Amino acid sequence: MQLLSLAAWLLYGSPVFAGTVSAEQVALLDLPLEKLLTLDVVTASKFQQAASDAPSSMTVLTAEDIKTYGWRTLAEALASIRGLYVTNDQNYSYLGTRGFARPGDYTTRVLLLVDGVRTNDAIYDQAAIGYDAPVDIDLIERIEYAAGSGSSIYGSSAFFGVINIITKGAADFSRPQASVALGSAGERKVRASYGFKTDNGASFLMSATGFRRKGEDQYYSEFDSPDTHFGIAQGLDHERNGSVFLKAAFGPLTASITHNERERSIPTASYNQLFNDPRAKTKDIQTVASLTYQDKLNENMQLLSRIFMGQHVYRGDYTYAAPDYLNHDNSKGEWVGTEANLLYTGWKGHKIITGVEYQHDHQLDQSASNEYPAGSLDAPAYSDAPQRDWILDDRRSGSMVGFYVQDEISLRDDLLLNLGLRYDRNNYSPSSVSPRLALIYRPAPETTVKAIYGQAFRTPNAYEMYYAVDGLQKGNADLKPERIRSTELALRYDLGKQSSVTASIFRNKVTDLISQTEDPDDGLLVFRNLSTATAKGVELQYEYAAVYGMKLRASQSWQRTKDGETGRQLQNSPRSMTKLNFSLPVWNDLARAGMEARYIGRRLTRENDVSGYWLANATLHSAKLIDRAELSFSIYNLFDRHYDDPGSAEHIQSSLPQEGRTFRVKLDYHF
């Protein structure tokens, strides 16, 4: 036996032929072991290639960026991307894109995907980016943001951009991890995550997070009178959240469940509520489950098919005076759907993807009721018992179907033409056709030029069409989809292997913009396809990344927006934004310091404006200080700057003061 093996060894086990050895490899062998363990390696992912070929301007943020800059929410991460800005109304965070952040828009014009699954809810279309986001930010491997119209592939809501979150896998938590974070204003967060693989190759990841923040007393000068607690909203900045993430993968199958519950007090007395009433709060509970099959059918064909279902429950408690009643504003949306797409590469020079998507919203329920205490004089009728008066009970269902095809044609070695077309129809508004055309030219290996034209749409949602309450707001079943035409010219130039410069000019024109307005006939609020609006601008970005060492991302964007009706600049639209993200190893590589600064220019509000502001955050993160632990310390709003975000129609305040300097320490421990 031994002899046979030896013979086989002689036959097969040949020494590796001598050949050229890269100087780089030789140099690596001389590097100290400690240093080797700090080198960032390039994984097999072809994403970089894909990003430069993509028919849009892409930005990618990684798990490492999240740690380096101490980002606590998706909103904080997205705020570092060129062209994006976040408005916080002390209840929800909303994303603005390239100068568009309509007051009252619940981030309905950006599509948020988690591992490719749509998470914008069925009633408000909201992309949740605060603590209400579908997954804990610690579970994110990568955030990809594709600016511009994405409807030609993704359909409704991929209006200004698409955010795709790629979650971590079981291997990232093969040792169980516990995480604790403590911060200013009574912020506490705990998380436990564990991943494992079974002998047959199946892998499982489970993670649970609990978060609580006591918050700080808020002062609003508009309420500064003895009747309204001198403008101080006491203990009304409270927020808590719990989330669960489960993922299982076996061969070509992946199943995942995201669940998030989040409750937030409302300190602003929005919607003419009683000021400083501790009962005012909103609660959002969302669960999305999906099962995806992705496999190569043969050398030229790749299939993805998926079934998904989701539920979003919203409960708002609003408090009203004279003397005292509570308004319950509730909704429940439930949806199921399926999608499939086929990638075909068998035809030389073409990369064809074709797909179909179907979603049935079997429950779109909105209700509102007023709860009166016993004997209330305001109740519709006198009663000795507490009573509830229903003012809205709207039940709907709906469904949509979309078909799309995209072909990436290699016209020449240096020229790609990307053509996409999608057709969508649903049972409550006119159908939509969304084309996209992109020409990607690479005259030299270091230069990429993209010219992109696309059309996108957003269908009116159930809230805009059917929310109606006597004396306040009425529905509008005749709403049409709003549409956008976007044009972009982008240039990327690589300066060596570590740095690049990106420049883009864009123009967005929105027609039939769905806006809330007051009907002059009856004084009721109503959504109408009112205005047109345009935005044009320029973005510049410089990026530098050494394999280890310093990293820098700096961007500047200028944009001009115009309301087609008034000819004025849009509200909440900064003309200039600057973003700086900079990190470097410190203390002989023991830790990494991450610093970010951003400037958001002056923005118009309903009445006047909020001034531009600079904001800086700093984080120190170390995976080496303590054995098997990662420790980080962050300071947000480092220089304790005072700044405001514009209020929207539901606020008496035309500007809302934002948080001052806060701290956070975080410890992740691997068992």
Added chain:
Amino acid sequence: MRHLPARLIGLFMAAWLSWMPDAFAQDVTQAQVKTALVYNFVMYTDWPVANWNIDIPFSICISPKSDLREPIKALQEKTLHNRRIKVRLYTEHSDLGACDVLYIDSRSYSNWTQIKKSITGKSVLTIAGEDVHDSDGFIIALFLDNNRMAFEIDSKAAREAPLTISSKLLRLARKVR
């Protein structure tokens, strides 16, 4: 604070650019770093004196399909305590007991139980190249953590080999079982 003029931002960028570190500024691949790690593991491990024969090359065995096949050639230019280093490609018929180091990629994990049996009692430093759940008897298991390579050590498996792992490796391992 007023908005920084573009000129100042340009200056700022130029300042950063001027003191960019240039060592390893180019991308390094996983395979390159793994190769360098394997070399370090070899240097910081002691084989039993009885098995140490300067006349026979020190054998590092990898699969012909291994992604280390190209970069690991660099090790053949090195010596280890006056022994030449040879990289050998193994197949299912090979006598793996003749290897001093056996580097196994995840695609060969399915045969691991069998391989483990065939080298029982031999002083073979076994290295798992990719994330392997419960290092499963590999003396050293490599894995990727946040784009950086890390490793763990199974000291029991090392003792059984028997191989002596230096304290430096034990200190830098993420986990020692």
